[in-house]
Every structure is written in structure tokens, then in C-alpha cells.
Amino acid sequence: MLIDLATDIKRRCLTDGSTTPSACARLIMVGHKEVNMLPDITKRHSRRLWVVSTTVLLILVCSVVYYVSRPLDMNVIALTKNTAPGRTATIVVQGEPHTTYSISVHYRSGPSKAAGLYPKTSDASGRVSWSWMVGTRTTKGQWAIVINRGLRTFKTSFSIR
Numbered sequence: 001m002l003i004d005l006a007t008d009i010k011r012r013c014l015t016d017g018s019t020t021p022s023a024c025a026r027l028i029m030v031g032h033k034e035v036n037m038l039p040d041i042t043k044r045h046s047r048r049l050w051v052v053s054t055t056v057l058l059i060l061v062c063s064v065v066y067y068v069s070r071p072l073d074m075n076v077i078a079l080t081k082n083t084a085p086g087r088t089a090t091i092v093v094q095g096e097p098h099t100t101y102s103i104s105v106h107y108r109s110g111p112s113k114a115a116g117l118y119p120k121t122s123d124a125s126g127r128v129s130w131s132w133m134v135g136t137r138t139t140k141g142q143w144a145i146v147i148n149r150g151l152r153t154f155k156t157s158f159s160i161r
Contacts, residue, residue: 072154074147077127082159086136089158091145092129095122099149103130106144134160 078092095101102119105112114132122128140160147154 070152072147072149072152074154076156078129079145079156080158082161083134084161085134085138087134088131089134090129090131091156091158092127093147093154094126095128095147095149095154097122097124097126099126101128102148104146104148105132106146107135108139108141108143 072095074093074095076091077094078090080089080091083089089105091103093101098121100119100121103117105114105117112132112135114135116130116132120128120130138160142157142159145156145158
């Protein structure tokens with residue numbers, strides 16, 4: 001379309017006797033009827049730019065949601081599967097090396113506030129461990145252990161008998 005416009009202007013400049021550059025420039029700026037098409041072309045390009053940028057943004061958002069929603073890749077090396085109130089529970093996991101993880105243990109009464117349940121950084125092999133004292137009044141049952149790295153989580157459980 002732009003090539004047709006340029007060809008048409010060139011044809012008019014050469015055939016109507018206006019061979020001077022200034023006369024052709026006037027024709028291009030004010031005298032040619034199709035010059036008004038340029039705003040439509042600009043609108044079309046801005047619409048296309050909006051569609052492309054929106055698509056890229058959507059792909060980025062989906063990638064982040066996918067990454068965050070994936071479970072944390074961890075292996076349980078050791079876990080106190082069954083314990084009793086007043087005793088110590090321990091979990092050892094292997095994740096990524098030199099990474100900070102946080103832990104929470106959830107009982108019927110809510111998250112535990114036991115000493116030892118604080119964020120820790122894994123060693124060079126990716127191992128990290130936590131030990132905590134189970135409260136003497138903790139209810140019997142199966143309870144959740146949740147390990148976090150940022151927004152990603154790993155869940156397991158243990159029993160109080």
C-alpha cells in the first residue's frame with residue numbers, strides 16, 4: 001500500500017510537469033488524497049503492537065504461575081514418622097544446594113511455635129534438617145509439615161500417638 005502511494009506520487013510529479021523537488025514535496029504534504037491513510041496505518045500498527053505486547057505479557061504471567069504452582073522438588077531423607085507429646089521430632093530433606101528454606105508444623109491448635117522451626121540454608125549437597133520438641137499438650141493425630149522456598153511448597157506429615 002505504501003509502495004503504491006509512493007509510485008502514484010512519483011507518477012504525478014513526473015507527468016504533471018512539476019519536476020522540481022519542492023513541487024513534489026508540496027504534492028506529498030498537502031495535495032495527495034491518500035496521505036490521510038497514514039493515520040490508519042499507524043492505528044493498525046499500534047493495534048498489532050498492543051496484541052503482541054499483551055500476548056507476551058500473558059505468556060510471562062502463565063510461566064510465573066506455572067513455576068509457582070509446581071511443588072517444591074525435595075526428597076525426605078529422614079523423618080520422625082511417629083512420636084509422642086514431649087518428645088523430639090526431626091526432619092531431614094534434600095533440595096537445592098545453598099538455598100534458604102522455611103518450615104511450619106501445623107497442629108489442630110494452629111502452627112507450632114516450637115524452638116527449632118526457623119528458616120535454614122541447605123548445605124553444599126542440598127541437605128537441611130530441623131528438630132523441635134512436640135508440646136506436652138499436643139493432640140494425637142496426623143499433622144502437616146510444610147517446607148517453603150519463596151512461594152513454592154513441599155508438604156509431608158507425621159503422627160503424634
